[in-house]
Amino acid sequence: MNDAPAARTTTRPRKGEGQWALGYTEPLNKNEQSKKDDNPLNVRTRIENIYSKRGFDSIDPADLRGRFRWYGIYTQRAPGLDGGKTGALEEEQLDDRYFMMRVRSDGRLLNPEQLRVLGAISTDFARSTADITDRSNIQYHWIEIEDVPTIWERLEAVGLSTEEACGDSPRGMLGSPVAGVAKDEIIDGTPAIAEINKRRAGNPEYSNLPRKFKTSVSGHPSLDGAPEINDVSFVGVVHPEHGPGFDLWVGGALSTNPFLSERLGVWIPLDEVADVWEGVISIFRDYGYRRLRSRARLKFLVKDWGGDKFREVLETEYLKRPLIRNASPEKATRNGDHIGVHEQKDGNFYIGAAPVVGRINGELLTSLGDLIEEHGVAGVRFTAYQKLVLIGVAPDKVNAVVEGLDRIGLQANPSNWRRSTMACTGIEFCKLAIVDTKQRAHDLIASLEQRFPELDTPITVNVNGCPNSCARTQVADIGLKGQLVLDDDGNQVEGFQVHLGGGIGLTTALGRKLRAHKVTSKGLDDYVTNVVNVYLAQRNQDESFAAWVAR
Numbered sequence: 291m292n293d294a295p296a297a298r299t300t301t302r303p304r305k306g307e308g309q310w311a312l313g314y315t316e317p318l319n320k321n322e323q324s325k326k327d328d329n330p331l332n333v334r335t336r337i338e339n340i341y342s343k344r345g346f347d348s349i350d351p352a353d354l355r356g357r358f359r360w361y362g363i364y365t366q367r368a369p370g371l372d373g374g375k376t377g378a379l380e381e382e383q384l385d386d387r388y389f390m391m392r393v394r395s396d397g398r399l400l401n402p403e404q405l406r407v408l409g410a411i412s413t414d415f416a417r418s419t420a421d422i423t424d425r426s427n428i429q430y431h432w433i434e435i436e437d438v439p440t441i442w443e444r445l446e447a448v449g450l451s452t453e454e455a456c457g458d459s460p461r462g463m464l465g466s467p468v469a470g471v472a473k474d475e476i477i478d479g480t481p482a483i484a485e486i487n488k489r490r491a492g493n494p495e496y497s498n499l500p501r502k503f504k505t506s507v508s509g510h511p512s513l514d515g516a517p518e519i520n521d522v523s524f525v526g527v528v529h530p531e532h533g534p535g536f537d538l539w540v541g542g543a544l545s546t547n548p549f550l551s552e553r554l555g556v557w558i559p560l561d562e563v564a565d566v567w568e569g570v571i572s573i574f575r576d577y578g579y580r581r582l583r584s585r586a587r588l589k590f591l592v593k594d595w596g597g598d599k600f601r602e603v604l605e606t607e608y609l610k611r612p613l614i615r616n617a618s619p620e621k622a623t624r625n626g627d628h629i630g631v632h633e634q635k636d637g638n639f640y641i642g643a644a645p646v647v648g649r650i651n652g653e654l655l656t657s658l659g660d661l662i663e664e665h666g667v668a669g670v671r672f673t674a675y676q677k678l679v680l681i682g683v684a685p686d687k688v689n690a691v692v693e694g695l696d697r698i699g700l701q702a703n704p705s706n707w708r709r710s711t712m713a714c715t716g717i718e719f720c721k722l723a724i725v726d727t728k729q730r731a732h733d734l735i736a737s738l739e740q741r742f743p744e745l746d747t748p749i750t751v752n753v754n755g756c757p758n759s760c761a762r763t764q765v766a767d768i769g770l771k772g773q774l775v776l777d778d779d780g781n782q783v784e785g786f787q788v789h790l791g792g793g794i795g796l797t798t799a800l801g802r803k804l805r806a807h808k809v810t811s812k813g814l815d816d817y818v819t820n821v822v823n824v825y826l827a828q829r830n831q832d833e834s835f836a837a838w839v840a841r
């Protein structure tokens with residue numbers, strides 16, 4: 291499965307797309323050239339032996355702005371840059387001398403020691419920053435190059451890693467936060483994630499992809515691994531004869547050309563998931579469009595080919611066998627954020643808790659490790675919604691654990707607004723940002739909690755700092771895309787283009803972009819208040835926000 295085919299003839303060559311499988315192996319842009327010049331995974335040795343010893347100014351720009359990403363490291367935004375006014379700047383003018391760093395969790399159940407290590411790295415090297423991302427990573431800021439080898443040493447001592455947390459590579463994988471314990475689980479995908487990770491880690495076959503590659507493996511019927519928007523998703527399903535297994539969904543992604551996954555309608559047993567994953571990632575590597583970065587995600591290939599051809603190529607050229615056909619799951623059976631207290635199949639409980647838009651800190655991570663140890667909790671998983679779930683809480687410990695979570699700023703019974711709002715990194719640290727997001731979302735939540743304290747139906751709000759949609763603009767009830775807008779006096783100010791009525795899970799739809807709905811950042815609280823009031827006044831009984839928008 292690891293052998294990259296030299297050239298294939300089943301598809302008519304499309305000149306200029308840069309597809310390796312069609313013989314176009316010469317790099318067509320500087321990113322492709324950089325990956326060809328040197329396997330990006332080799333940068334680790336230079337970080338350890340040269341850059342961390344000689345300091346920031348010794349870093350080769352091709353590593354700094356390219357290959358570092360393969361170890362989850364980006365330069366963060368230089369201080370004092372206005373949003374939207376950075377287009378004319380050279381890349382180096384955008385770079386701070388500090389780094390953002392992502393640690394993969396890959397659906398792992400994190401134990402007290404791992405949480406304390408994550409916490410100590412934050413307090414020792416990252417000015418106590420830590421965000422839970424919507425790919426269930428931990429993201430630090432303010433990292434200095436001199437500290438990177440020590441951070442890796444500490445992470446690897448407890449089985450954690452930053453390898454391929456960014457870059458044109460297989461990124462951190464999403465699993466079900468309640469894998470192995472939920473009463474209504476179809477199948478536990480954890481062993482498949484472990485096997486995929488084993489085949490991925492350090493493997494040069496998968497370290498030069500056309501672009502990022504996102505994986506989700508969840509056997510929970512709530513579709514809690516966001517399968518609609520991952521490049522490849524294994525989705526729990528029951529076959530009438532063969533029993534529980536996984537359907538295969540491909541090509542989901544958002545950004546400026548959003549595309550919801552194509553459902554291939556197959557049945558894959560647990561022990562074949564890693565083989566199929568290797569087939570799909572190999573198709574992406576070999577047939578993916580490498581000429582333009584803006585067309586390089588798998589979704590463009592899937593869109594051009596369609597699901598039937600994708601499945602056929604997978605079967606005939608990569609797996610060398612047909613996949614078993616089966617009906618795809620229709621939609622989620624329930625909300626998949628897992629917030630609150632829920633009984634497990636073994637009589638223990640899991641508890642989903644919400645920080646504010648994923649923002650936590652080093653002290654909190656350390657305290658969380660201590661809390662779960664004190665109460666004998668099995669561990670913690672991060673979710674695809676910037677939240678976390680404690681697994682294996684004994685019935686007589688539930689109240690104490692919920693109180694302990696509350697003391698450290700994690701609510702197991704949050705307001706709708708805290709529960710259902712996400713925000714990307716935004717202008718505080720992201721070089722591409724146009725507007726502030728985390729603080730803006732924090733203030734919006736506080737305001738909406740006062741204005742709608744007893745909201746009886748979930749309404750999701752996703753706040754994004756630019757069109758890249760890292761916090762999923764198009765799949766929220768109220769999706770906000772950061773951009774400059776005009777205020778009442780005609781001045782360009784921070785604001786948002788609004789998308790309404792999108793969702794994943796219970797409602798799968800891309801939100802409608804309403805051109806007239808542009809709002810200044812300052813006016814956001816009032817805008818959301820107005821929209822929610824109109825919805826509450828007009829809705830029919832039990833009509834969801836998305837259904838109301840779709841009328």
Ligand code: SF4
Pocket residue numbers: 714715716717720721722723724754755756757758759760761
């Ligand atoms: Fe940065 Fe834009 Fe992504 Fe937000 S959406 S993290 S601003 S690239």
